[in-house]
Amino acid sequence: MTTAPEPDAFRLPLPTPTTPVVPPHRVSAQHAHLNARYAEPTWPMAPLIENPSQPRKSIFWDRCPQALREELRLMAWTLINGELRRIFLKNRGVTMRSRPSANETPATVIRWTQLAKWLDERGLPALADCTRPVLHEYGLFVRDTAASRQMAVKALTAVTRLWAYDSLSARPTGIARPPWDEHGVDNYLPAAADGGGENAREPLSEETMSPLLTWAMRMIDELADDILAAWAETCRLRGIAARAPSTPEGRTALDAYLDAMFAAGSPLPASRNNGTGCLASTYLAGVTGASLNQVTVRTAQRGLTRIAAERPGPCPLTLPVTGQIAGAPWRTALDFNEAPLLMRHLGTAAFIVCAYLTGMRPQETLGMRAGCCPDPEPGADGHAGHHLIRSHHYKTVTDEDGNHLSGGAERDVPWVAITPVVRAIRVLERIVPDGHLLFDLDSHQFRSTRPYTGSLKASAMRVRIEDFVAWANAEAAAQGLPEETIPPDPHGAIGTTRFRRSLAWHIARRPGGLVALAIQYGHMRTALATEVSEGYASRSRSGIHRLIDVETALSVAETAAELRDHFDVGGGVSGPAARHALLRAARTPRFEGREIKANFARKFLARDGAVLYDNPHALLLCLYKRDRALCANSTLREAPALDRCVPGCGNSVRTDDHAAQLRERADLLDKKAVHTPQPVGDRIRANATRLRSYADEHDRTRITRQESPA
Structure with missing residues (x-):
């Protein structure tokens, strides 16, 4: 007796026109009402999305060539509802998951639509026309037209995914296996470009970031109370205006307010509507208790629209101003419109x-x-x-x-x-x-x-x-x-x-x-050195620590390169660690134009006694070795505490540039001391003298290229 074959658990049934696009077990509760039906022309992807900041995209079927639309519609439904077989995923690593993410799903369908348009332009009306030679030609087209290597990889991966999901469909199209999936993708990709990843993104310059942070913190620390109070009062006035009935008392209050404004020759409270000045009707209704209809009637009777446009005025709120900028109140009055x-x-x-x-x-x-x-x-x-x-x-x-x-x-x-x-x-x-x-x-x-x-x-x-x-x-x-x-x-x-x-x-x-x-x-250095973050660092340096490691590695490599260049052109170097620093700098690689991986950066920085840090505040370099670092106290730290640099430390190195900067700083301190009363002025002058002594010591002990650093 012959046993019937087991049904394929991965193959999906054929959907009907009313079948939901997203299966119930994958629907986000807050977006369940947006779930479309199979036959609808637009499929919102919001039912798949729970990330609150993720954009909610949709699939628009009118953008797909009509000849291939229904085939791709079924494939897209299969993509959303199905899961790839484990045997298919086994040899493809992390490049292919059993199903795409909520963000990747509409992007994949867009790439399928691009393939459909390419086929349609060549008179190929079905996915079955995607034979291996045709897909080879499409792969070359992607290679030659993709904006980047990454975009080409995504386009080709989408076609591979189309072939894989075809085996799960209730109505397979017969699309061929893409040649890049079988023989490798390199021949179908543009040349690789340098860079990529987070450490290829340019940081914000200090000149931009410093005032930006200053204004952001000022808003929070100095102005927030005023702004929140102004908003609460604005909402209160809006509520009054929205609910106020037309009463004789409201009309009388409105007339009294307007009469007082006219008598004083004051500008009328004004707003802007689509760039045009107009009377601030909601504000007037809120402060007088009149209804919006009564304000509209008076506006027409007394020509207030024209007057407000000619003499626009503020809409002040009766609130105290407590915030300050540079020691003075930041507003004379808070404003309804602002x-x-x-x-x-x-x-x-x-x-x-x-x-x-x-x-x-x-x-x-x-x-x-x-x-x-x-x-x-x-x-x-x-x-x-x-x-x-x-x-x-x-x-x-x-x-x-x-x-x-x-x-x-x-x-x-x-x-x-x-x-x-x-x-x-x-x-x-x-x-x-x-x-x-x-x-x-x-x-x-x-x-x-x-x-x-x-x-x-x-x-x-x-x-x-x-x-x-x-x-x-x-x-x-x-x-x-x-x-x-x-x-x-x-x-x-x-x-x-x-x-x-x-x-x-x-x-x-x-x-x-x-x-x-x-x-x-x-503050951030202190916070990142807590037990919490150290515990995090020891378990998984996958957060901000990884980026800090990368940036520190790039920084110390640049510092070593600058020391080499300074010494090679005849510059002098001094300090207990000067000779050793020159040897280490000569062996430190340059990283210009290269992307540094976090794991490499971590190992690079762990070389005790071989990493050269720049400390612009102390005007020296630190060839950090843990057992002789005075900043470490009783704790053997992995990196120097650059905010606690101790004079006379055996890790210190100075260059001619540092000596010149020490004297410049000393001159500035002397000028400051002239205008500072004693004993503070005496301490400032003593500090200037100390800085000059460091510069003089550098001049006496400096070594140059004429002297062997060994």
Whole structure:
């Protein structure tokens, strides 16, 4: 007796026109109502998405050539509902998952549509026409037209995925196996370009980042109370205007208000509507208690629209101004019309502070919720520890089968939050309801009344950051603070993804002279040295530590190269570690134009006694060796504590440039001492004398190329 073959568990049934696009077990509850039916012309991908900051894309079938539309529709449904066989995945590593992520699904269908258009232009009306020779020709087309090697890989992988999912379809098309899947993809790719990864992204310059951080922190620390109070009052007046009935009392109050304005010759409260000046009707209704209809009637009767356009005035709120800029009140009065814009900038300022001073990725920052950073409980010694942020991360979160989880997962080890970050979170918690996303889209739309779900998107935040810069620069001009203008970054828009790289870059390089940055880097170094972050570092250096390692490795390699070049052109070097530093510098590789991997950077920095750090604050180099480092005290640290450099340390090295800078700094101190009363002035002069003694010692003991460094 013959046994019937087992049914294929991976092959899917044929959908009907009313079959849901996304299967019930994969639907996000908050977006379930958006799930489309198979026959509909647009398939929203929102039902697959739980990440609050992820854009919600859709698949539009009218963009696919009609001849291949129904075949690709079935393949797309199979892509969403099916899972690839384990035997197919076994030899393909991480390049192929059993199903694509919520973000990758619409991108894959777009690439299938590109293939369909290519076939349609050549008169090939079905996927069955994709024979091996045809796919070979398409692979060469992708190679020659792709914007980058990465884009070519994605286009070819999508076609491989199309062939793989065809075996799961209830109605297979017979598309051939792509030749690049069988024989390798290199012949179908453009030449590889240098760079890539996070450490190929340009950090923000100090000249841009310092005033940007200054204005963001000022918004949080100095202006937030005024802005939040102005917004609350604005909402109260809007509510009055929306609900006020037409009563004789309201009409009388409105007439009295207008009569007083006319008698004093004052400008009328005005707003702008689509760029045109108009009477601030909502404000007038709110402050007088008249209905909007009564304001409309009086506007027509008394010609208020024309008068408001000719003599537009502010809409002041009866609130005290408590915030200051440069020691003076920042406004004479808070304004009804400005409150929504200020709230928008306040949220942007909080994002800048959080994204920059934690090292979070944008989606991690946008995914924080109210209550994520509770005040720490005091320890056994009575002192409270660092604030910790417990929130979700998304980038590498997968299920047991290796498929990406759109909702992410709470990070095993929390982020460390220094004081400015805690203050920014507390401000955000005053904007959104308890437990909601700190960047909740509904709560951060201050002119719209439409309900939204999820958080602000990174694309929207990029625009808000540029708007914040424009506002801060206008404010700097108005407040007479031209030195606090935020200049354009030489590498383009600030964006949202450059903060993380910039933090690592600036911590590793410790720029001097920029107060706001220097203070925060000091705090960040302290925070990153806590037991929490050290525990994280020992288990998985997959966060900001990896970027800091990379930036530090690049920095010390540049320092070694500069020392070599200085010595080769006849410059002098001094200090207890000078000769050893020259030997080590000669053996240190140059990394220009190369991408440095985090694991390599970690090993590179672990070479005790072979890593040369620059300390621009102490005006010296440190050839760090743990057992002779005076900054280490009783703890054998992996790297020098550059903010606690001790004179006379056996690791120190100085160059001619350092000696010249020591004398310049001493001259500046002498000038300062002239205008400083004793005994402070005497201490400043003593400090200048000490700096000159370091420079003189360098001159006496310096070695040059004429003397062997061995």
